[in-house]
Amino acid sequence: MNRNPIGVFDSGVGGLTCLEELRKLLxxxxxxxxxxxxxxxxxxKSRETIACYARQDIAFLEKFDVKMILIACGTVSSVLMTENxxxxxxxxxxxxVIYPAVKSAYAQTKNRRIGVIGTPATIRSGCYGRALRELxxxxxxxxxxxxxxxxxxxxxxxxxxxxxxxxxxxxxxxxMKKENVDTLIMGCTHYPLLKDIFADILxxxxxxxxxxxxxxxxxxxxxxxxxxxxxxxxxxxCKLFCTDSEELxxxxxxxxxxxEVTAEISKCTL
Amino acid sequence: MNRNPIGVFDSGVGGLTCLEELRKLLxxxxxxxxxxxxxxxxxxKSRETIACYARQDIAFLEKFDVKMILIACGTVSSVLMTENxxxxxxxxxxxxVIYPAVKSAYAQTKNRRIGVIGTPATIRSGCYGRALRELxxxxxxxxxxxxxxxxxxxxxxxxxxxxxxxxxxxxxxxxMKKENVDTLIMGCTHYPLLKDIFADILxxxxxxxxxxxxxxxxxxxxxxxxxxxxxxxxxxxCKLFCTDSEELxxxxxxxxxxxEVTAEISKCTL
Numbered sequence: 019m020n021r022n023p024i025g026v027f028d029s030g031v032g033g034l035t036c037l038e039e040l041r042k043l044l045x046x047x048x049x050x051x052x053x054x055x056x057x058x059x060x061x062x063k064s065r066e067t068i069a070c071y072a073r074q075d076i077a078f079l080e081k082f083d084v085k086m087i088l089i090a091c092g093t094v095s096s097v098l099m100t101e102n103x104x105x106x107x108x109x110x111x112x113x114x115v116i117y118p119a120v121k122s123a124y125a126q127t128k129n130r131r132i133g134v135i136g137t138p139a140t141i142r143s144g145c146y147g148r149a150l151r152e153l154x155x156x157x158x159x160x161x162x163x164x165x166x167x168x169x170x171x172x173x174x175x176x177x178x179x180x181x182x183x184x185x186x187x188x189x190x191x192x193x194m195k196k197e198n199v200d201t202l203i204m205g206c207t208h209y210p211l212l213k214d215i216f217a218d219i220l221x222x223x224x225x226x227x228x229x230x231x232x233x234x235x236x237x238x239x240x241x242x243x244x245x246x247x248x249x250x251x252x253x254x255x256c257k258l259f260c261t262d263s264e265e266l267x268x269x270x271x272x273x274x275x276x277x278e279v280t281a282e283i284s285k286c287t288l
Numbered sequence: 289m290n291r292n293p294i295g296v297f298d299s300g301v302g303g304l305t306c307l308e309e310l311r312k313l314l315x316x317x318x319x320x321x322x323x324x325x326x327x328x329x330x331x332x333k334s335r336e337t338i339a340c341y342a343r344q345d346i347a348f349l350e351k352f353d354v355k356m357i358l359i360a361c362g363t364v365s366s367v368l369m370t371e372n373x374x375x376x377x378x379x380x381x382x383x384x385v386i387y388p389a390v391k392s393a394y395a396q397t398k399n400r401r402i403g404v405i406g407t408p409a410t411i412r413s414g415c416y417g418r419a420l421r422e423l424x425x426x427x428x429x430x431x432x433x434x435x436x437x438x439x440x441x442x443x444x445x446x447x448x449x450x451x452x453x454x455x456x457x458x459x460x461x462x463x464m465k466k467e468n469v470d471t472l473i474m475g476c477t478h479y480p481l482l483k484d485i486f487a488d489i490l491x492x493x494x495x496x497x498x499x500x501x502x503x504x505x506x507x508x509x510x511x512x513x514x515x516x517x518x519x520x521x522x523x524x525x526c527k528l529f530c531t532d533s534e535e536l537x538x539x540x541x542x543x544x545x546x547x548e549v550t551a552e553i554s555k556c557t558l
Binding site for chain 1: 327456
């Protein structure tokens with residue numbers, strides 16, 4: 019048993035999809051969430067800059083004596099595979115979104131043809147391909163950078179009938195149809211908000227994997243396995259931190275999730 | 289006469305449209321350009337955060353003993369109107385893009401109905417409206433935030449036939465048609481790359497104002513008026529600085545301007 023909080027971070031509000039899943043699975047855990055909104059997005063930046071920002075995010079969460087850090091950012095999770103972000107850190111338990119997503123995708127694919135969509139940094143890193151081929155060397159992985167999906171989601175272009183998003187999604191997903199993938203990893207926390215459009219374009223026989231939700235399930239299992247769950251009764255606390263203003267964070271969350279923020283929000287400096 | 293360099297900055301590569309105009313007008317001036325690519329974009333961030341970043345950008349350029357600072361970023365130029373970014377700075381001569389653009393728009397409008405498009409931060413600031421009404425109290429100003437234009441331009445969706453950009457532009461510019469504006473200020477350095485699409489949607493009778501180019505012309509005139517031009521013969525030097533990696537900057541410039549970078553690029557820390 020361990021009553022310390024769980025730390026979760028992302029470049030902005032996208033990781034809240036992962037946080038929501040975590041709170042559903044482990045309602046009595048305390049959670050500290052950090053969104054680096056003053057420097058968002060990470061996905062269009064270089065590997066070195068992303069690694070530098072991620073180390074500062076981790077250092078911030080460690081001040082809360084977190085028992086686990088969950089990297090709810092697809093871009094940072096990709097960089098984690100090549101740079102050891104936790105070198106010198108005192109967090110023993112951490113997870114990005116790659117491994118949980120890859121495990122789930124591999125369990126679901128029948129034809130061993132898996133698609134991965136993500137930010138330019140995630141796709142450039144090739145991390146999903148490497149992780150999938152470690153599980154199964156003859157798997158076919160089709161990667162496609164989709165840089166317009168994040169701004170589309172952040173501007174509320176998420177409705178299944180939205181013509182702009184549909185046009186962009188058809189262009190991006192064309193290669194997935196041509197390559198006949200039967201499983202698609204939505205490798206950025208923003209993408210699950212477009213899943214109805216993806217399903218419409220790709221058809222029902224393609225399984226859609228949400229790495230944020232998979233990571234939350236993975237974290238819950240790991241904490242249980244290591245006997246690190248919080249044994250306290252009652253609902254856990256949730257603290258949200260952002261690096262730009264609280265008002266802007268609150269507005270962005272409402273635009274992103276469609277509902278008001280109920281947790282406490284504080285601005286912090288990294 | 290003054291042989292010190294001119295400083296230009298922007299949140300990223302967008303300000304290069306202003307820099308190009310400045311080099312055309314004043315080919316023998318030395319120029320130092322800073323693009324804060326590690327924290328781009330500014331336009332979706334809060335006023336306080338933008339002001340904080342802009343002060344760091346200015347402090348960096350002042351190390352080069354610049355004789356003038358040109359703020360080639362529509363977002364920072366807007367914030368400049370409410371926060372005095374140059375308080376405590378030793379730069380005597382500086383300009384944002386607002387005043388030059390407003391002067392030109394006012395000279396061109398016939399029906400006194402002027403449209404302004406920009407980032408959310410620029411439109412939220414209301415700076416163009418205030419500046420225009422100072423020139424002429426009964427002018428009608430129609431503002432519209434266009435958050436998707438920057439990512440569209442940065443991803444090369446600039447061709448006049450691009451269906452996605454056209455769809456988005458039709459949505460954003462609808463209010464300009466309804467309000468019968470005859471002059472449109474393209475209040476973000478990225479937007480001039482979409483001017484053919486704007487002209488197609490709005491028709492030839494609407495004048496399009498490019499604040500970056502206007503600011504470059506304004507700077508040239510001010511330097512001339514104050515006898516601060518460089519009297520040296522031969523081509524001036526151009527140094528580019530960025531806060532994320534040089535490779536990424538170079539790639540982004542090529543995607544943005546369609547041509548290779550010929551000037552020296554260095555990474556810097558603010």
